[in-house]
Amino acid sequence: MSGTLRLILGDQLSRSLASLTDINKAVDTVLMVEVMEEVTYVRHHKRKIAFLFSAMRHFAEELRAEGITVDYVHLDDADNRGSFAGEVVRAVARHGSQRLVLTEPGEHRVLQAMRDWQDELGIDVEIRTDTRFMCPPEMFADWADGRKQLRMDFFYREMRRKYNILMEGKEPVGGKWNYDAENRESPDLSLQVPAPTSFAPDTITTEVLTLVEDRCANHFGDLADFGFAVTRDQALAVLDHFIAERLPLFGTYQDAMIADEPWMYHSHIGFYLNCGLLLPAEAVQAAEAAWVTGHAPLNAVEGFIRQILGWREFVRGIYWLKMPSYADRNFLGAERGLPEFYWTGETAMNCMKQSIDQTRRYAYAHHIQRLMVLGNFALLAGIDPRYVNEWYLVVYADAYEWVELPNVSGMVLFADGGYLASKPYAAGGAYINRMSNYCSNCRYKVAKKAGDEACPFNYLYWDFLIRNRDKLGNNARLGMIYRSLDKMSDDRVAEIQADSSRFLATLG
Ligand SMILES: Cc1cc2nc3c(=O)[nH]c(=O)nc-3n(C[C@H](O)[C@H](O)[C@H](O)COP(=O)(O)OP(=O)(O)OC[C@H]3O[C@@H](n4cnc5c(N)ncnc54)[C@H](O)[C@@H]3O)c2cc1C
Ligand code: SF4
Incomplete structure (x- = not known):
């Protein structure tokens, strides 16, 4: 038989x-x-x-x-x-x-x-059914039923209650669901960021590296210094090291970026969660245990758990609820091609160059580089969601369509018209300057608003809002910004548009 x-x-x-x-x-x-x-x-x-x-x-x-x-x-x-x-x-x-x-x-x-x-x-x-996820698609569909907009915060609360994570009876521990007010500090340049956990290639990995170099020579990216975990034991060691060495400062420096410091206080477990070497529930439980024993503070532990129990399950729910049409959404009608420098890193914008170079070397960039540097630029420049999605799916070792697509089309590009995010995460150079040290070594001047030396993010930000006024002008969360725009003189608006046209023409 x-x-x-x-x-x-x-x-x-x-x-x-x-x-x-x-x-x-x-x-x-x-x-x-x-x-x-x-x-x-x-x-x-x-x-x-x-x-x-x-x-x-x-x-x-x-x-x-x-x-x-x-x-x-x-x-x-x-x-x-x-x-x-x-x-x-x-x-x-x-x-x-x-x-x-x-x-x-x-x-x-x-x-x-x-x-x-x-x-x-x-x-x-x-x-x-894939039982490794903590929210099956049917459960998500029930939760989403009848809601016009889906908000991660409310979904996350349901998940905390369901799995009794960081709860005191029916209330969240410490009285708040979200401790981000204590998180997201600017980078401290004296930080001694721990080295990432890495493993020397064994015979199997060495054979595979040769195979890939041979068969995929024209693919993007480097193979040098390969150090990923490739077994469950190694992946568990990455999780353990994260909890021991990085978790206590995870929240504080979650959004910080330092030049030539790709790993920061992030966990680097997305690769392993997404291919199954680690399970989301065990990462959540390990973090909660670190708070219970007093090893890590609540702001760090809650922030980390929210990424996995909240965001990760939330974007997956949206993917299965909305596919296949979600992949075709282009609410803002963005049509530009992807600039070549997304592949080469050859750009004078230091924030972009840093983020692309490390993406090529490690197949990794942390969330704020993906969202507020690489993604923000794609949003402001009006790059077609199809090209942006393809790029993100290619370049990150944790990228699978179920998680990449909602992050790119929903969170970064607002291509779903606000189903996933209540407003576009658009920002000028001041945000990148506050959260990184990239600007101090850039050809552009972040404090300048106009002219050839000005940071492109500054004028592209306003140009984006002007260009998309018919689609975004009624968004309540952008009301104040549009009121500031209305107070600008006609000359200033013309200057923004001229700077933007000149810069965008250089993208090809
Ligand atoms: C434009 C864009 C594209 C992205 N593409 C992917 C992708 O292809 N694959 C992927 O796993 N994540 C993606 N993310 C989410 C997030 O950036 C990565 O999960 C994270 O950077 C992975 O690094 P880490 O393991 O060190 O995460 P940490 O910062 O340490 O976070 C811990 C874990 O939380 C989960 N997580 C955090 N944020 C998100 C999120 N927004 N969506 C889903 N899970 C989240 C991940 O599993 C991550 O490993 C994307 C985000 C953006 C803005
Ligand atoms: S000045 Fe502008 S382009 Fe240069 S690193 Fe800062 S934000 Fe990026």
């Missing part, structure tokens, strides 16, 4: 995965495949591909060590058909399988294709 075939995808590397819970080691086979279609449908950062292939190969070894049969198809296997569908067809024939079990993928495109497999393959195909 042939057993069940269990397909495990590259972002499903969790032993507790729904499709592994009832595995019969005597007869079942786990199928894992490296396919070129997934590597190139957008040409992912080299480091991201190497990380996922190495983590997949290590996970396969761990399953084998447990006595599970794993059929693993390598990218360079001669008969590899290069797609999930092609490899599943081959594996079904190889094993004579009558039943395929899988856990729902993190991308709408892939789920749609898998739903057709039962008919295409002529075998029983069971797609299970």
